[in-house]
Structures are given as C-alpha cells and as structure tokens.
Amino acid sequence: xxxxxxxxxxxxxKGVKLSKFVNLYxxxxxxxxxxxxxxxxxxxxxxxxxxxxxxxTFVCDGVTIGDNCFIGHGVMFINDNYPGAANPDGSLQxxxxxxxxxxxxxxxxxxxxxxxxxxxxxxxxxxxxxIGAGSVVxxxxxxxxxxxxxxxxxxxxxxE
Numbered sequence: 001x002x003x004x005x006x007x008x009x010x011x012x013x014k015g016v017k018l019s020k021f022v023n024l025y026x027x028x029x030x031x032x033x034x035x036x037x038x039x040x041x042x043x044x045x046x047x048x049x050x051x052x053x054x055x056x057t058f059v060c061d062g063v064t065i066g067d068n069c070f071i072g073h074g075v076m077f078i079n080d081n082y083p084g085a086a087n088p089d090g091s092l093q094x095x096x097x098x099x100x101x102x103x104x105x106x107x108x109x110x111x112x113x114x115x116x117x118x119x120x121x122x123x124x125x126x127x128x129x130x131i132g133a134g135s136v137v138x139x140x141x142x143x144x145x146x147x148x149x150x151x152x153x154x155x156x157x158x159x160e
Contacts, residue, residue, distance in 0.1 A: 062104040072115035079121045
C-alpha cells in the first residue's frame with residue numbers, strides 16, 4: 001500500500017492507504033481510509049474518514065460517503081438516472097448537456113454496502129444502515145435499517 005499526501009487536486013487525509021491501479025480525480029478522502037485496487041473516485045466526490053472502499057468500486061461526481069463506512073467490491077454509484085449519449089440532432093452530448101440531469105447521493109455515517117450493489121442517483125442512505133449484496137437501491141433508506149433486493153426493500157430495523 002502506498003501512502004500519499006496529495007495527488008493532482010486530490011485531498012487525502014492522514015493515513016490514507018491506496019492500492020495499485022486506483023483512479024482519483026479532484027476528490028476528497030478522509031484520514032485512515034483504505035481504497036482497494038481498481039477503484040475510481042471522480043471529481044467532487046467525498047469519502048469520509050475510517051472507511052474501506054473495496055476493489056472495483058465506482059464513486060462518481062456528486063457522491064458523499066460519511067465516516068466509518070464499508071463499501072463492498074464492485075459497488076456502483078449513479079449520478080444520472082436518465083443517461084444518454086446523443087442529442088436529438090445526433091451530436092454527442094457534452095458535460096453541459098449532462099449537467100441538467102446530474103443528481104447527488106449521500107451515504108451517512110457507519111453504513112455498510114454489500115458487494116455489487118447499485119445505488120441510483122438522488123438517494124440518501126441513513127446513518128447505520130446496511131445494504132445487502134447485489135441490491136439496487138432506488139429509494140431513500142432511513143437510518144438503522146437493513147435493505148436488500150432488486151429493487152431494494154426494507155427487511156428490518158436495526159435495534160441496538
């Protein structure tokens with residue numbers, strides 16, 4: 001594992017550990033977070049402190065992940081719920097065209113998201129919640145709940 005202070009506009013907290021083959025673009029990663037191999041974290045994304053982001057995960061622009069979160073292997077975050085490639089005139093869309101559909105996603109603190117889950121855009125997952133592996137989250141998840149399935153549904157409330 002490599003420890004770096006800053007890479008081309010990326011803000012890394014103290015003790016961040018990066019595996020090989022990681023793509024980071026103008027994002028912010030909190031201290032003591034571990035980023036697995038083949039992870040991409042795009043511009044304006046924020047990852048909190050003490051997190052583990054497992055391999056092959058994609059964290060796009062507009063995603064905020066709280067502190068103490070576990071993100072499993074191959075988790076995909078979406079920031080455009082209605083993507084397209086071309087305009088009606090056939091020209092390729094640009095970032096300007098895309099910006100009108102851009103949505104944000106917020107993951108609370110102490111959240112666990114299982115491998116291969118997909119989190120659609122404009123979703124909030126509350127503190128202490130768990131998302132099952134392979135789930136497709138299409139609705140906001142309140143704090144301290146376990147959701148799973150496609151589409152993900154509430155399985156139960158976490159009682160402490």
